[in-house]
Amino acid sequence: MINISHKLLLHYIHQQDYNGWDLFDGLNSTLLQNTPLYKFEFIRLAVIQFFKRSPLNLRKLASVPKGYNPKGLGLFASGLLYSGKYEEAENLLVQLKSMRCPGYSGVCWGYNFDWQARAFYVPKGKPNIVTTVFVANSFLDYFEKHGVAEAFNGLDTAISACEFILNHMVLSEDEDTLCFGYIPGEEARVHNANMLGAALLARVYSHTKNRKYYDKSKKSMAYSIKAMKNDYSWPYGELNHHQFVDNFHTGFNLVALKGWMDSTGDMAWENELRDAFRYFLETFWLKKGCPKYYNDTLYPIDIHCSAQGIVTCLKLADYDSRSIPMAHTIAEWAFKNMQDKRGFFYYQKTRWYTNKIPYIRWSQAWMFYALSFLLSKQNPKL
Structure with missing residues (x-):
């Protein structure tokens, strides 16, 4: 069933040429x-x-x-690499190189739309750390499979993205901690953005042994580890309206911390990671794989939670024997309840209706990435 779901989704994506509407456009x-x-x-x-x-x-x-969304294209590229479709992934990476935001020290990417949040306004083309990290990771995925290609060097791109983060995204730093911002020039502190930045620096450190990347990333991780609550949950951020605890941002944090540990070999926070992952598994999922959005609320049931749940369980499989079966259970629930017969995945189910709008980044890119990763674990030769 997972193979069939993946093929249907890829067929739909090809029909759309990786192009579509976004949740926030x-x-x-x-x-x-x-x-x-x-x-x-x-x-x-x-x-x-x-x-x-x-x-x-x-x-x-x-x-x-x-439109073409850089974060979506990065996820599609990584998913294609997991699926063994290297030439198609290369085409997307070449496209991504042409979509970089100008005017910054280091390569970076933003969204293809103006974006108004309660905390800030971001004009189209202004970079953000989350998009930059996911795109940079897609270049690293290619580099780790193929090394230096004639068209581009994925490691060089990722190094340049790290320089952007260090040059433009540091909000605060003291002797022990550092916090990366979400948007250049904005003061909002969001833990998944901070930890994703740290994880990218650590991943590049694993290839370059640039000690600066390790030192800065460890201070960044220390900042967000301190924000963990006594029950091992994370608030989304530090503003008053950012105190919620939700499913997929928690997944981002867990994957970022695990990636940081794998890249650095530093296991200082292994106990915190294990306990936070147990909280994730026991808090955000119903028995048949249906995701809860918040730690205390089921609705809205969101496909983004399903996708990140699959990825989180696979990435942290060594920390709980329930992980691999849970990844399959989440995937099966998603394609039985959220996938249209035309291949795309629905956005959300609320208490009263299902929102079936086929968002290209939020739904299709994330589920393609998650299902591709899941299938690659079943077929390691890809």
Whole structure:
């Protein structure tokens, strides 16, 4: 069943040419951009939330074009590498090199839409650390399989991304800790963004032995480890409205910490990782693999949680005997309950309705990456 689900999804992705709408792309509406309303922050936030929450896809009516999302392309490229489709992955990586954000010291990537959050406004093309990390990891995935290719050197790209992080993303640093920001020039502190940055630095350290990357990444990890609660949960961030504990961001944190430990050989936080993973398994999942969104709330049931859940269980398989069976259970629940017969995955199920909009990054890229990774574990020769 997983093979069939994967093939159906890849067929749909090929039909779309990796191009599509995004959960947060409402501000790409040319109708809105051509009115004075666009300059008001509360209008921009309301538009983002409207398109995000509506089960009806009104983007065509609002003249929101489909687009190529760098983070989505990075996930697709990594998934294609896991699937043994190297030439197709190379094409996406070449495309990603042309989508870099100019004007920064080091390579970096952002989203293909203006983005209004409660904490900040980010214009299209401004980089963020999360997108940069996932894209850089796709180049590293290629490098670790093929080394230096004629068209590009994935390690050089990842090194340059690390320099961007160190030059532009440090919010605070003292003798023991460091915190990376999400967006250049913005002060919001988000733990998954901080830890993802640390994990990338550590992964590049494993290839270069650049001690600066190890030292900075360890201080960054120490910052977010201190934020862990007594029950081994993590709040999303430090602002008042960032105190929630949710499924997939917790998964990001766990995978980032595990990746950091694997890359550095430093096992200082192994006990914390083991306990936090147990919390993840016992808090965010129903028995048949249905994901809870928050630690205390089932709805909305979100495909992003399913995808990250598969990845998290596979990456941390050595820490709990339930991991591998759980990854399969999550995958089976997802394609039985969230996959359309045309191949794409739905966005969310709420208490009252299912939102079937086929978001290219949030749903398709993440599930393709997760299922490709799962299948690669079954067939290590890929």
